[in-house]
Each structure stands twice: as structure tokens, then as C-alpha cells.
Amino acid sequence: MEQKDIRFRKQRDLGVVISDSFDFLKQEAKPIFRMIGIYVLPFVVLYAGAQVYFQRNVLSQFDLTNPESLMADIGPFYQNLFMFMFFGLFVQSLLMGTYYSYLEAYIKHGKGNFHLTDISSKFFSNSLLALGANFIFVIMVFFGAMMCIVPGLYFANTFSLLVFILIFEKKGISDALNRSWKLVNSSWWNTLLINLIAVVIVYAVGIVLSIPSLIMGVSSTIFSTEITNPADYPNWYWVLNAISSVITTVLLVIPFTFQAFQYFNLAERNDPTTPLAPQE
Template identity: 85%
Template sequence: MEQKEIRFRKQRDLGVIISDSFDFLKQESQALLRMIGIYVLPFIVLYAGAQVYFQRNVLSQFDLSNPESLMADIGPFYLNLFMFMFFGLFVQSLLVGTYYSYLEAYIKHGKGNFKLADISPNFFSNSFLALGANLIFVIIVFFGAMMFIVPGLYFANTLSLIVFILIFEKKGIGDAMSRSWKLVNSSWWNTLLLNLIALIIVYVVGLVLSIPSMIMGISSTIFSSEMTNPTDYPNWFWVLNGISSVVTTTLLIIPFTFQAFQYFNLSERNDPTTTPTQQK
């Protein structure tokens, strides 16, 4: 079947956004997998290894039943946790910056009118833009979550488009935040539902991949008189955990795609004069 160019710049309802997102990912899967495999996958694998290390060597040594040991280990624990979370944020920013560089070229130049070599210089610059935006996003959502969770959810949804806006419009983080605020609040619940659906898809895939880990944990509890220490789990258990982390991290391009389509949908509905109705 001949593939057609998918036009981003138009109004869509929620169902069409989801179907068009998967159509786009399916059509561009070879180019996207090649791009991610070359530029992002090594960092994703490193992140998966860091995750396995954190679970196996840090959490397993954190004795919640011993208050004295707990207080002695709390500093190193939080340091490891902070470094792990920051590295995860960096990897996510690298993925979204690279992926949105591809989307930017696809939208502006059209399908088949560019090569990866033409846009690869933009990957790291856009990734650092994404990292700055994600840091601000996390800080705002964190302080919002401290105010009884609901404000954190509101900020997370309202600012969910800032990375795409920052990379695509290139008008600075302040403009991206105000633009995301304006667009999302014009259809807040629709955007929330779209974000939740995307995250549920990624979560379900991760849950399926974690079934062997769940079986291992259940069997160790049932058939052992004492709780098995995670460091005693076989190597294949940790390999599967690492593979699950690689897959679920890569699948974050699903919510990233939903958000890109939602940006153009809301932009066309709210300010069609600033976004051409026809893709060049």
C-alpha cells in the first residue's frame, strides 16, 4: 500500500489524533528506529543499566527495619536517587529532542524531502532545549504536587506541550510556557485524557514486560521461608528488567506524538491565522 504524507496542521478530535499518531509512527517506523538506534539507544541502554544497578545494589541495601542504619544511609540513598532521576530526565530529553527534530523537518519540508544527515546537527541542540524545559516542568509540577497533588496534576497537563512548542516555534521558554498554558486551557480535559491514554499504553506494555519479574517476586515469597534479597535473583531477571526499561523508555515517543498532534489541533482551533492550514 502506498504511503501518504500525514498533515499535522489541521483540527482533529481525540480519536483521530490517536489514529493519525499511530499511522504516522507506523509509516515512519523504519526511519525512526534507525534514528533512535544510532543517536539515542546507547543512552537508553545506559539508563536501563543504571536503573538495574539502582534496584539491585542501592534499594536492596536500604534496610527500612533498622532506624539507625536508615538514618546513616539516607544521605547516600538520596544522592543516588537524585543522580538516577537526573540521568533519566536527560535521556528522556535526548529522546524527545531527537524525535521532535525529525517531526520538525517532516512538518516543514514534507515526507521524503529530508535525510537524517540533514537534521542530525539539530539533535543535541534541541535535546538541550528539551532538558531545560523539562527541568522547569519538573520543578513546577513538584511544587504543585506538594500542594495536595491536584495543582501538580494541573500544571503537568497544562504545561505538557512546552517542549514541542519550544523546539518548533523557537521563541524561548517563557513564550512556550504561556503558549502551552493558553492552548491547553482551551481544551484542558481533552488534553488530559489524551495524555492519560498515552501513558496508559506505555504502562500496559511495561506491565506485560514485567510479568516475569512479578512471577519471580511471588514465587520467592511463597516458596521461601525468608524474603529473597534482590541481589540473589538470577542474571536473566535483571536482563529482562533492563530490556523492559529500554522498551518502555523508547515507547515514550507515543505520548510525544500525541502532544505534537494536539498542539496543531489546538493551534488551529484557537489561532488559525498563525499556523498555515496547508502543509508546505
């Protein structure tokens, strides 16, 4: 495949945002996944292990037929759930911070004008920025969802560009919130469709990967009298679940790429003469 320097700062319609995103991922797959493999994959594997532990050893302890036992176990359950969700948020933020550091270098310096060692020092700081922004994002979406599903969906879409703007423009969280609000609301439905397509792609892959596990679970429930608890499923069942979790987590680079291209598309449409970030 012919290698080219893909231009991010450009107006695009929905189809071009998606096609250019996949062109970029296809062309830059080797350095991107090498970077993820070195800096992020160990934490993704730990997260997959935590997910298996939570499913196998926490959820399986609930006895829905015994209300007293259920109430006694609810405290430890929420503690484990909170720790699992926090670790998942950390891993996603690490992936975002690392990947967006690569995008930032690619956009500012151009293809072939930097090496991973040149930007590795930024991975940790950008991941911390992503973690803080994701905390704020989750809190807003959570309270929006508590009021009603619609406000939660509105906040999730409106601030979907928050982390990329914070890392790329480096003007602080308040400015990033305002910027995401302004840009997304200039093309809210278009951005929603882009985000939904990205999520559907990732979850479709996850569903395909989980088919063997689903078949195992259903067949064990229907045909087996020996396996009544998910904790009793064979080890290969949990290995498949872990592999599926690792792959779907890494594939989050797809929506992250969609959001980066959509950011530049909306920025060029709304204020094409304004510098998007200080050049290094």
C-alpha cells in the first residue's frame, strides 16, 4: 500500500471521516500497535484478568434465592465493582493518553518525522490528563443518566471530544469542555452518528469473539446438570473471555480515531483561520 502523509486538518463529511480514519489506522497500524503493545498492553491484560475474576469469583457468589445472603454480599459486591470500574477507567485513559500522544506528534511533525522514543515521555502526563477528564466526563454522564436517559446521552455525545481537545490544545479542562460543547453542538447529530458507528463496530467484534463463550454458557445451562454456577465453567471459557476483553479494549482506538478526525472537521468548519494548537 502506498504510504502517504494523511492530513487531519480538513473538512470531511461523515463517510470521509470514517474512511480516512480506517486509512490512517491501516497505514499506521505497525507503529501504533507496537506502541500499545509496549506501553499499554500489560495493563489491558491485567484489566482482562480483573474482569474474569469479577465475573467468576464475585458475581457467582450471589444467591438470588436467599435474600439474607444477598444483602450480606451486596457491600463487598459494590466495593469490587467500584475497584473494577476505576481500573477500567484507568486503562482506557492510559490507552487514550498514549494513542493521542502519537496522533499529536503525527499531526504536528508529520509522518516519519518522529520516533516513539521522542514522545514516550508524554504518555504518562497525557494519560493523567485523560484520566482527570474521563472522571469529569463519567460524572456528568452518570448524573445526566440519573435525571433521564436523554440528558446522559446528550452529555456523552456533546463532550465526546473532551479528552482529545484537552491533550491536543493544552488549554485546560474548562476550555476543553467549552470547546467540545461548541464544536459538537455545531453538528450534534453528525457527531452522534459517528460515535454510534464506532461503538457498534467495537461491540460487534466483541460479540463475534464471545460467541464460543455464549454457546458454552447456554449449552451448559440447558444440557448439563453438573454445571450450575459460572465459576464451574472450564478454564478455556474464561481464557476466551479474557482474550475477547483484550481485543475489544485495544480496538477502542477506532472511536478515538473517529473523534480526532471529527474534531478537525468541526474545527475547520467553525473557525478555519484560528490555530488549533501551538506548533512545536
